[in-house]
Amino acid sequence: xxxxxxxxxxxxxxxxxxxxxxxxxxxxxxxxxxxxxxxxxxxxxxxxxxxxxxxxxxxxxxxxxxxxxxxxxxxxxxxxxxxxxxxxxxxxxxxxxxxxxxxxxxxxxxxxxxxxxxxxxxxxxxxxxxxxxxxxxxxxxxxxxxxxxxxxxxxxxxxxxxxxxxxxxxxxxxxxxxxxxxxxxxxxxxxxxxxxxxxxxxxxxxxxxxxxxxxxxxxxxxxxxxxxxxxxxxxxxxxxxxxxxxxxxxxxxxxxxxxxxxxxxxxxxxxxxxxxxxxxxxxxxxxxxxxxxxxxxxxxxxxxxxxxxxxxxxxxxxxxxxxxxxxxxxxxxxxxxxxxxxxxxxxxxxxxxxxxxxxxxxxxxxxxxxxxxxxxxxxxxxxxxxxxxxxxxxxxxxxxxxxxxxxxxxxxxxx
Numbered sequence: 001x002x003x004x005x006x007x008x009x010x011x012x013x014x015x016x017x018x019x020x021x022x023x024x025x026x027x028x029x030x031x032x033x034x035x036x037x038x039x040x041x042x043x044x045x046x047x048x049x050x051x052x053x054x055x056x057x058x059x060x061x062x063x064x065x066x067x068x069x070x071x072x073x074x075x076x077x078x079x080x081x082x083x084x085x086x087x088x089x090x091x092x093x094x095x096x097x098x099x100x101x102x103x104x105x106x107x108x109x110x111x112x113x114x115x116x117x118x119x120x121x122x123x124x125x126x127x128x129x130x131x132x133x134x135x136x137x138x139x140x141x142x143x144x145x146x147x148x149x150x151x152x153x154x155x156x157x158x159x160x161x162x163x164x165x166x167x168x169x170x171x172x173x174x175x176x177x178x179x180x181x182x183x184x185x186x187x188x189x190x191x192x193x194x195x196x197x198x199x200x201x202x203x204x205x206x207x208x209x210x211x212x213x214x215x216x217x218x219x220x221x222x223x224x225x226x227x228x229x230x231x232x233x234x235x236x237x238x239x240x241x242x243x244x245x246x247x248x249x250x251x252x253x254x255x256x257x258x259x260x261x262x263x264x265x266x267x268x269x270x271x272x273x274x275x276x277x278x279x280x281x282x283x284x285x286x287x288x289x290x291x292x293x294x295x296x297x298x299x300x301x302x303x304x305x306x307x308x309x310x311x312x313x314x315x316x317x318x319x320x321x322x323x324x325x326x327x328x329x330x331x332x333x334x335x336x337x338x339x340x341x342x343x344x345x346x347x348x349x350x351x352x353x354x355x356x357x358x359x360x361x362x363x364x365x366x367x368x369x370x371x372x373x374x375x376x377x378x379x380x381x382x383x384x385x386x387x388x389x390x391x392x393x394x395x396x397x398x399x400x401x402x403x404x405x406x407x408x409x410x411x412x413x414x415x
Contacts, residue, residue, distance in 0.1 A: 022317035023289070026307075028062035029053050029314045036078045036088075036124075037309035039300035044307065045085065046314050047075030052087055054080075054100050058303050059316065065101025068092070077134070079125035081146070088122025088134055094152075110151030114139025118165075126170040128177055129192065135167035141179055155190075158197040162186060173218020178237050180225065185211030187225060189237050200238040202227065215298075217256035217263065224263055224282040226254025231265070233282045246285055247341065247412055248274060257299035257306060259319050264306055266296035274410060275299075275308070284335045286407060290397075334400040334407035337383055341412040344389040348409060350400055354379045358402035362386070362411075364394065388413050 025031070029046060036047035042058040052065040052075050068075070068087050072095075077088030085097040086107070093108040111119050118138025126133045130146050133155065143155040159165050164182030171178040179188040179197060185208025188197035202211065202225065216225040216237075223237045228251050232241045246267055255266040263278040265285060273296045276285040295311040306319040337349040352358060359374035370391065373384065386398070396411040 023308075023315050024317065025312075026059065026062065026314040026316060028064075031313045033311045034297055034309035034314060035074055035076045037298040037300045037307060037314070038078045038080065038125075039302040039307065040080065042302060043080050044300065044302050045078040045080055046307075046309055047078040047087065049074055051075065052078050052085065052101055053314070054085065056100070059305060059307070063100065065097070066104060068095035068097075068104040069106070077122050077124050079127065079132075081127050081132070086125055086132070088125060090121050090123075090137070091117075093120040094122060094134060108152070110144070110153055111142060112152075113154060123167060124169045126172045126177060128172055128175075133170055133177065135170045135179065135181075136165075138166050140165045140181075141167060141170070156188075156196040158188060158199065162188075162199060164188065168213065169215045171216035171218060171223075173220070173223065173237070176218075176237050178216050178218075178223070178225075180213035180216055183212045184209055185213075185227075187213050187216065187237070198238070200234075200241070202232045202241050202243075204239050204241055214251075214254045215256055217258055219258035219261055219263060219281070221261065222281040224256055224265070224278075226251070226256065226265065226267070228252065231282050231285075242283075244282060244285070246274075246276070247336070247410070253295065253297070255296055255299045255308075257301045259301050259304075259306075264299055264301070264319070266299050266308060268295050273310075279333060286333060286335055286409065289408070290410060332400070332402060332405040332407055334398075334409055336409055336411070341414040342388070343414060344387065346386045346388065346411060346413070347383055348386060348398060349381060349383045350377075350407070351381045352377055352379055352402060354403075356403050358400060360384065361399045361401070363397045363399065370396070386411075 034046050038045045044055045046053045050067045053062050055062045072089045072092050074090040075087050076090045079086045085100050087095045093111050095104045096107040097104050119136050121137040122134050123137050124135040132144050134142050140159040141155045142152045144150050144152045167181040169180045177190045185202045187200050190197050212228050214226045223234045225232045231244045234241045251267055253268040257264045263282050265276050267274050273291040273294045278285050296308050298309045300307045304319050305316050308315045333351045335349050337347040355378045357376050362371040364370050393415045398409040400407045
């Protein structure tokens with residue numbers, strides 16, 4: 001193990017993060033706020049204000065849908081299932097299309113009973129078996145069979161007594177349906193055959209007023225749930241939960257995508273968004289890039305491409321699946337070892353798949369290099385200590401470069 005300190009140097013050097021060099025905007029979709037995103041295989045759908053944008057060839061070409069109805073102002077949820085396109089709108093309920101958006105039909109039969117018609121404020125869809133579930137912003141969750149002649153019905157009675165009728169999203173994995181709702185640090189799960197929701201407390205104890213769960217994701221072996229207080233992880237989607245502080249203070253939204261066991265996360269605050277990735281089920285996160293002034297609503301993966309539905313349109317880059325060597329070791333990783341923000345010292349840990357030269361450069365928010373180190377390290381994990389006692393408090397970036405690979409970390413330093 002080697003220990004280093006920041007080396008203050010003069011001059012300026014622009015910081016070029018690896019993710020920033022790869023992101024590109026999808027030109028067929030306007031630079032406008034997107035409210036929803038769905039991907040399944042080569043099919044992608046992005047919901048905007050009055051229309052949905054659909055691709056059936058992995059994002060090569062896109063089609064703009066017709067407006068579901070003249071009063072529709074926001075397409076807040078989208079889903080394609082068995083060739084049918086479903087659009088959940090805010091204030092007008094659900095619409096369905098059998099020609100991927102060229103024509104629409106209202107799909108609101110039975111969608112009644114919400115206070116002030118909040119049952120028509122749709123925010124998310126999930127499909128489980130032969131049922132379609134829709135989350136509403138005020139009237140809980142409704143369910144409808146996918147067969148002919150079916151209609152919507154409220155699902156469960158547990159949300160309202162827990163002040164959780166205002167649902168933010170639905171997640172599905174391993175047969176379990178997860179509802180993220182309310183502001184008391186709770187999520188609600190339902191297994192096939194159960195008539196109602198079961199409550200799970202993210203702090204493993206009880207109510208946590210002010211804690212809001214935003215989005216959840218299942219990667220085949222574990223769950224991650226994003227909240228305004230960080231990321232919570234669970235094997236089953238219920239207690240015990242383990243919290244990870246991603247280091248950006250209070251969050252106002254999170255989004256996730258999974259590629260095998262690998263998680264991608266977008267963490268949005270009031271002033272910036274950060275896209276990170278995790279190879280250990282959300283226990284540690286590796287910074288990819290900061291987006292000043294950007295809000296990221298959702299992430300999705302089609303093939304090997306990562307998509308971000310943002311406040312300024314749809315963006316994409318290669319997801320870059322983790323490569324492994326002959327011994328099964330993952331390729332380069334670079335993470336903070338310890339808590340953030342940090343004081344005078346921080347420790348960073350990196351893993352090299354084979355012995356070689358690696359360098360770590362430290363930059364301030366203006367892109368000026370303020371320190372760094374280089375050397376030869378063995379294969380496997382190494383750790384270095386960063387002495388920031390002489391640096392002003394603020395946000396810094398550490399950029400690891402080795403063998404053509406680059407990884408970056410966002411560091412928050414307090415005095």
